[in-house]
Amino acid sequence: MNIHSYLPQWVGRKIRPRQVISHNWEDRPKILQHDVNLFCWTRSLAAPVTRYLEEQVQASLQPISCPVEKNNSSQQLSAARAVWEDTRSPEGDLFWKDVHNVTRDFLQFSKDGTGTLHLKVVTDDACSKFHVDGYRLRLFTSYLGPGTEWLPEDAVNRHALGTTNEQIVKKPTRFQSLCTGHVGILKGEIPNQNQAVRGIVHRSPPIKDTGQRRLILRVDIE
Numbered sequence: 001m002n003i004h005s006y007l008p009q010w011v012g013r014k015i016r017p018r019q020v021i022s023h024n025w026e027d028r029p030k031i032l033q034h035d036v037n038l039f040c041w042t043r044s045l046a047a048p049v050t051r052y053l054e055e056q057v058q059a060s061l062q063p064i065s066c067p068v069e070k071n072n073s074s075q076q077l078s079a080a081r082a083v084w085e086d087t088r089s090p091e092g093d094l095f096w097k098d099v100h101n102v103t104r105d106f107l108q109f110s111k112d113g114t115g116t117l118h119l120k121v122v123t124d125d126a127c128s129k130f131h132v133d134g135y136r137l138r139l140f141t142s143y144l145g146p147g148t149e150w151l152p153e154d155a156v157n158r159h160a161l162g163t164t165n166e167q168i169v170k171k172p173t174r175f176q177s178l179c180t181g182h183v184g185i186l187k188g189e190i191p192n193q194n195q196a197v198r199g200i201v202h203r204s205p206p207i208k209d210t211g212q213r214r215l216i217l218r219v220d221i222e
């Protein structure tokens with residue numbers, strides 16, 4: 001028996017990535033399957049959360065960026081909330097509880113139980129060129145405004161990454177988006193690490209000329 005008999009089938013070559021779209025958050029461990037590079041939980045936000053956030057973004061909210069730990073995320077998010085709120089409200093409770101729940105659940109995928117959380121209002125096009133990020137896993141949700149846009153494998157020309165969207169997008173009709181409230185877990189590519197699957201090709205939605213505001217949550221883990 002030669003050494004290759006002991007190696008997983010994907011070693012030395014990349015496999016074709018697939019994406020998992022689910023109504024069930026409990027399906028999220030599917031992101032750890034070797035051929036999956038995106039998990040999307042398709043859900044709707046409660047109306048009071050949306051109303052609360054529409055009001056919140058009228059003020060200038062400073063971006064929040066902080067470390068989070070699986071066993072301490074409640075206290076850490078309470079401190080983050082104090083940056084945005086002077087007085088607490090029941091609607092605010094719903095929003096911050098949701099941020100806490102998805103963050104806590106996502107940190108279960110972190111090897112050391114830690115990550116970095118970013119919560120901010122976006123009014124520009126941010127990363128408007130399709131790309132792959134250099135991290136292991138990222139949780140992403142847009143609580144207000146459109147979510148991340150992504151390409152299924154048959155719609156992307158990976159050789160063109162780094163050039164223009166026109167060259168990267170092979171089939172514009174296959175273009176996909178996370179809707180407001182959907183929770184995505186995106187797999188990236190860490191340089192110089194052999195991993196089975198290529199990261200999901202994605203970009204921020206262009207909103208600059210629309211006057212829209214997005215309120216986004218991002219949590220990165222190594």
Ligand SMILES: [Fe+2]
Nearest residue numbers: 127132133202
């Ligand atoms: Fe990105």
